[in-house]
Each structure stands twice: as structure tokens, then as C-alpha cells.
Amino acid sequence: MLCFIQIHNSSMSVPKNVALKDPPVLPGQQTVPPGLALVIIPTFNEAENIGRLLGELAERYPLTLDILVIDDNSPDGTADIVRSRQLTTRGLYLMTRAQKLGLGTAYIAGFRYALQKGYRYVLEMDADYSHDPLVIQRFLDAMSDSHLLIGSRYMNNTVNVVNWPLGRLILSKIASIYTRFITGMPVADPTSGFKCFSAEVLRTLNFDRINSQGYSFQIEMNFRVWKKGFSIAEIPIVFVDRSVGKSKMSKKNIREAIWMVWWLKIKSMFGLL
Numbered sequence: 529m530l531c532f533i534q535i536h537n538s539s540m541s542v543p544k545n546v547a548l549k550d551p552p553v554l555p556g557q558q559t560v561p562p563g564l565a566l567v568i569i570p571t572f573n574e575a576e577n578i579g580r581l582l583g584e585l586a587e588r589y590p591l592t593l594d595i596l597v598i599d600d601n602s603p604d605g606t607a608d609i610v611r612s613r614q615l616t617t618r619g620l621y622l623m624t625r626a627q628k629l630g631l632g633t634a635y636i637a638g639f640r641y642a643l644q645k646g647y648r649y650v651l652e653m654d655a656d657y658s659h660d661p662l663v664i665q666r667f668l669d670a671m672s673d674s675h676l677l678i679g680s681r682y683m684n685n686t687v688n689v690v691n692w693p694l695g696r697l698i699l700s701k702i703a704s705i706y707t708r709f710i711t712g713m714p715v716a717d718p719t720s721g722f723k724c725f726s727a728e729v730l731r732t733l734n735f736d737r738i739n740s741q742g743y744s745f746q747i748e749m750n751f752r753v754w755k756k757g758f759s760i761a762e763i764p765i766v767f768v769d770r771s772v773g774k775s776k777m778s779k780k781n782i783r784e785a786i787w788m789v790w791w792l793k794i795k796s797m798f799g800l801l
Contacts, residue, residue: 564593564594564647564648565593565594565664566593566594566596566647566650568634568635568642568650569597569654569655570598570599570631570634570655571597571607571655572602572606573603573604573606574655576604577655578610581657581661582595582597582610582613584661586613586617588664589664594620596621596622598635599622599623599624600628600629600634601625601627601628607624631721631741632740632741632745635652638650640735642727647727648726649667649668649724649726650730651664651722653722654721659722659765659767660766663722667723667763668724671726675725675728675758675759676724676761678715678723678763679763680720680763681700681765682717683762683764684716687701703718703785704718704719707785707789711747713754714760715754715762716762717762718746718750718751720765723746725753728758732756733749733753740784743782744784744788748788748792751792752801755796755801
């Protein structure tokens with residue numbers, strides 16, 4: 529499926545409408561400094577959070593981290609805030625999409641962009657401050673030992689979640705246990721959205737086969753990486769529920785995650801991943 533995007537940066541000029549497709553990745557291709565990481569931040573109506581987050585990321589990681597915000601035409605002006613930040617922020621990029629297309633497709637678009645530009649590490653991060661920017665350095669420091677590093681809320685039988693209603697916490701924990709039981713994947717927090725991939729891993733994945741969203745997107749990405757034999761590790765994080773804005777989780781996301789683990793298991797059994 530093709531969609532149309534705009535990529536904005538104060539230091540580059542691109543056509544207004546660019547078809548999103550797999551970019552060619554050549555051996556040794558490098559258009560950014562070696563070792564530079566990219567953090568992908570999907571947004572929809574995050575005007576109350578995005579400015580402060582971008583400022584903190586730029587201050588803490590001025591030379592080691594680029595930022596790609598992927599905004600799904602937020603009516604609250606999220607993209608305008610990013611554009612204004614681009615005037616004073618190095619390595620801040622904005623990809624705008626004409627409509628709300630979902631978390632999974634946003635990350636896939638970001639992964640393609642990262643591979644095209646030659647980043648070594650690619651991080652996923654929420655825009656609502658549920659993920660602590662300080663943890664990014666821990667990810668980068670530990671990536672030399674892993675191909676995929678997951679920020680886990682549930683390592684070592686602990687629960688590191690702040691301000692979640694009890695019902696949501698129970699649902700999340702059950703989802704983790706359920707996923708591990710069905711798939712056999714040795715990951716304590718398979719639905720976590722705070723993680724870091726090596727470019728080596730992403731180059732092996734066929735993005736056209738990944739169609740899930742929300743919780744199930746995170747599960748599917750982990751499962752595909754694991755089945756390819758890459759190393760997966762987890763580091764403990766504290767997840768803090770958003771203080772402003774609205775959660776994007778829906779009942780549809782939950783239903784999708786329930787059947788997705790079975791779909792992945794069956795596909796894997798017949799060699800169809």
C-alpha cells in the first residue's frame with residue numbers, strides 16, 4: 529500500500545509529494561555520520577507534549593541522535609510545533625501524512641527512512657512522556673551486545689508502571705503472559721513501545737508483510753526478529769502514564785493483539801513468515 533508523505537527539514541528541500549516505497553539500501557551506503565541514531569516519534573494530537581519533548585531530546589543528545597516525527601495530520605497543530613522547532617534544532621525531521629494511518633504504518637515509514645539515510649540504530653518512542661528521554665542513552669550504550677533492545681516494564685517479576693488504572697495494568701500484564709505462552713518468545717514485555725533496533729536487523733525484514741497496529745505491531749516486530757535468530761535483550765524502564773492528552777489505545781487494538789499471536793504462531797509453523 530502506498531501513501532503520500534512530506535518530509536520537512538530546514539536544511540533540505542524535497543518534493544511536496546513523495547511516494548512511500550522501499551528505498552534502495554546499498555552495501556556501505558551512509559548519508560549520516562557513522563553511529564548516529566534516529567528516534568522515531570509517531571504523533572496524533574500531541575501538541576501539549578511534543579514541544580517539550582523535542583527540546584529535551586535536542587538538549588540531551590545534540591550530536592548523537594536525530595529525530596523523526598511522523599504526524600498523521602493532527603488537527604491540534606502538532607506538525608506546526610515541530611516545524612517551528614526545526615528552525616533551531618539540528619537533525620529534526622518531520623514526515624506528515626494526509627490522514628490517521630496507524631502506529632504500525634508510521635513506524636514502517638520511519639524504518640524505511642532510517643535505512644535509506646544509513647542510521648546505525650533506530651529507536652521507537654512515544655510522544656506523551658510515558659517514555660523517559662534519559663533512557664535513550666542506556667539503549668545506545670547497551671546496543672553493542674544486542675540486535676533488539678526492549679525497554680521492559682515487567683522484568684524479574686516486577687511491575688514498573690506509574691499512574692495506570694488497575695484494569696489497564698492487569699490487561700497489559702495478562703497480554704504479556706498470553707503472548708509468551710502462545711509464541712514461546714522469551715520476552716517479558718512483548719507489547720512495549722520503547723525499544724531500539726540495529727539497522728542490520730531491519731534490513732532483513734520484509735516490511736510489506738507487516739500489517740499489524742498498536743500492541744500487535746510491537747509483538748509482531750519482536751517475533752519476526754526472534755525467529756530470524758537475532759539477539760533480543762531487555763532493560764528495565766519505568767512507564768509513566770501520560771499526564772496530558774488522550775490515550776490512543778482502543779478495543780480494536782486489543783482484539784487484534786489477541787488473534788495476532790495465533791496468526792504469527794501458525795505462520796511460523798508453516799514457514800510463511
